[in-house]
Amino acid sequence: MAWRLYEEKDLAAMYRKYRLPSASEVHKSIFDYLEKKKGKPFTLAVDIGCGSGQSTRGLAPYFEKVVGIDVSEAQIEEAKKVDGPDNVSYRLGLAEELEFEDGSVDLVTAGTAAHWFDMEKFMKEAERILKPKGCVALYCHKVPSVLGYDNCPEDPTQIVEEMFALLKPYENKGHKMVWNEYKEIFDAITFPDKERAEDIYIKFKKPVSWLRGFVKSFGIYQIYLKNDPENAKASLDKIEQRFINALGGSSETIVEFSLKYFCLLASKPE
DSSP states (O other), X not given: OOOOGGGSHHHHHHHHHHSXXXXXXXXXXXXXXXXXXXXXXOOEEEEETOTTSHHXXXXXXXXXXXXXXXXXXXXXXXXXTSOOOTTEEEEEOBTXXXXXXXXXXXXXXXXXXXGGSOHHHHHHHHHXXXXXXXXXXXXXXXXXXXXXXXXXXXXXXXXXXXXXXXXXXXXXXXXXXXXXXXXXXXXXXXOSEEEEEXXXXXXXXXXXXXXXXXXXXXXXXXXXXXXXXXXXXXXXXXXXXXXXXXXTSOTTOEEEEEEEEXXXXXXXXX
């Protein structure tokens, strides 16, 4: 993978604490597609860029074996700290060099990770290890929005967007692919049988303090912090206080969020 910031131990721990597990709505789209294209049995799934395992563990009920792969040893160690199903394991590895036998894998997934791949090399590896009609699922999400606060002095969702706008000067090509909802990645998928699953929305409740941690778990914020630590901290403090003031609560006020996912699905030819 192209970017190695997530190898840092502190960020890996923050990632495990604040990142969300993969949504059941996303998994439903993936498994409906896999069943339609390949059909059962589902023996082996490989989750690339697994981070601390949030995406990997969600695959466990559907497969005999699930393997999470990440370039970061710190992320793999965080994943192993979480009690999980016996059929899930983790190992170090690259999206572009997958140590699996030819034609042995039913599903290759990547949650919030494909924008760091060398897609040409990744697709060659995916084609090699997938069974005939095996599938690739690459998904990610946009910035969270806030539900149920229509009469606030400031729009909480606008404040969240401003929070992420602070990071714009530190964007790179990968971040821009996310904001563009993986359009470039869809074009780079070489399997002709491919489609997009869009407008997948989930709702969840978290305290205001979660939002701060969520932002800090992004590598792009860590770049900001390294380049300008004083302003990075002060800007996040200011935005968080505006958010609290808009809601009329505290850092522990429970807020309902909405998150939009998008998912690219493709099936290897027979």
